[in-house]
Amino acid sequence: MQLRAMEHADISEVNRVNRDAFRALLKREKHVAFVAALLRPNALWDMYRTAGQDRCFVATAGKRIVGYAITHLWGTVGWFGPLGVAPDWQRQGVGKDLALMSVDSLERNGATTIGLETMPDSVSNLGFYSRLGFQSNAMSFVLAKSVLNSEYELAEPLMYQTDFSSTHKEAIIDECGELTGKILPGLDYSGEIHQTDKYKFGTTLFFRHDDKLIGFAVCHSGKYFRSERAETLRVKIAVAHPAAGRNQVDRLIAGIEAFARQSGKYRVHMNINARHDSWYRLLLERGYRLVATGLRMTWDGYEEEISSDAPDFNRWVG
């Protein structure tokens, strides 16, 4: 077995290995919730792969791909996933090698936080990551809200723009970097904004108040699984200035919902780390319902630093 960087030509096979690995997990642990053992659009894999540059890996046995790992780097925050091994190659150390290679590459590329999210109800995954040295850190939640029967309108002064033309691109990205630096020094979501734009996988909403950027939301309207209907707007990331306050964050989320409705979506998915309790509660108050959970685990010495008040809606799930 050998490890090497993932290439574009690997993607169809990686897609099948991913489906088979999760299918085997569901067969083994029937109670595990919300795991889709399905083929994903190849563009989604490619979007991750090119963002990860040489930090996405495959394990090969001869010409065959028997495992894969995708890493993600948000400035100094690094995480990996999905990671999977072909069912007939599991429990032979392939997953361990891929996980350790991911940690090593994130570390070498400047990550000071390194982690992953897994299914809290999968004993084999928890055992696997615990034996490797990862520690349980926090729950993370996916919440969903139907926007089908509601009227949404976003009134001034809080407006969003979706304009991401080349003339403004760098200036907007700089503003976003300044904002996320206030949430956590080193945090940088610019890769997510660029990739979403480049792959036409969705839109980033930039929220302004008195012409100042007070938040942004990277919204994915593309399908995560080939066979699903494209009716959900998945908010990959949403952030607001730490001084924004509850009312403004509430209006920012209303803006996302308005955008979802205007773009013909029926449902919005938002992510939140459970340690951001007040923002989790805000989502519940806005009528969101919990639809999936994850367990965030981190590598010893690379724990997550969070300011619990900062409005930072994300998950470490690819």
Ligand SMILES: CC(C)(COP(=O)(O)OP(=O)(O)OC[C@H]1O[C@@H](n2cnc3c(N)ncnc32)[C@H](O)[C@@H]1OP(=O)(O)O)[C@@H](O)C(=O)NCCC(=O)NCCS
């Ligand atoms: C999780 C996964 C990547 C692990 O890959 P793998 O190649 O089988 O893993 P390894 O052989 O390197 O290590 C397996 C080790 O996990 C540990 N482990 C597994 N189940 C365990 C349990 N219930 N309790 C404690 N440790 C456990 C053991 O140390 C085991 O090694 P052993 O078989 O020698 O005892 C693989 O099972 C997979 O593809 N699963 C489906 C997809 C998935 O869930 N991915 C992770 C999503 S976050």
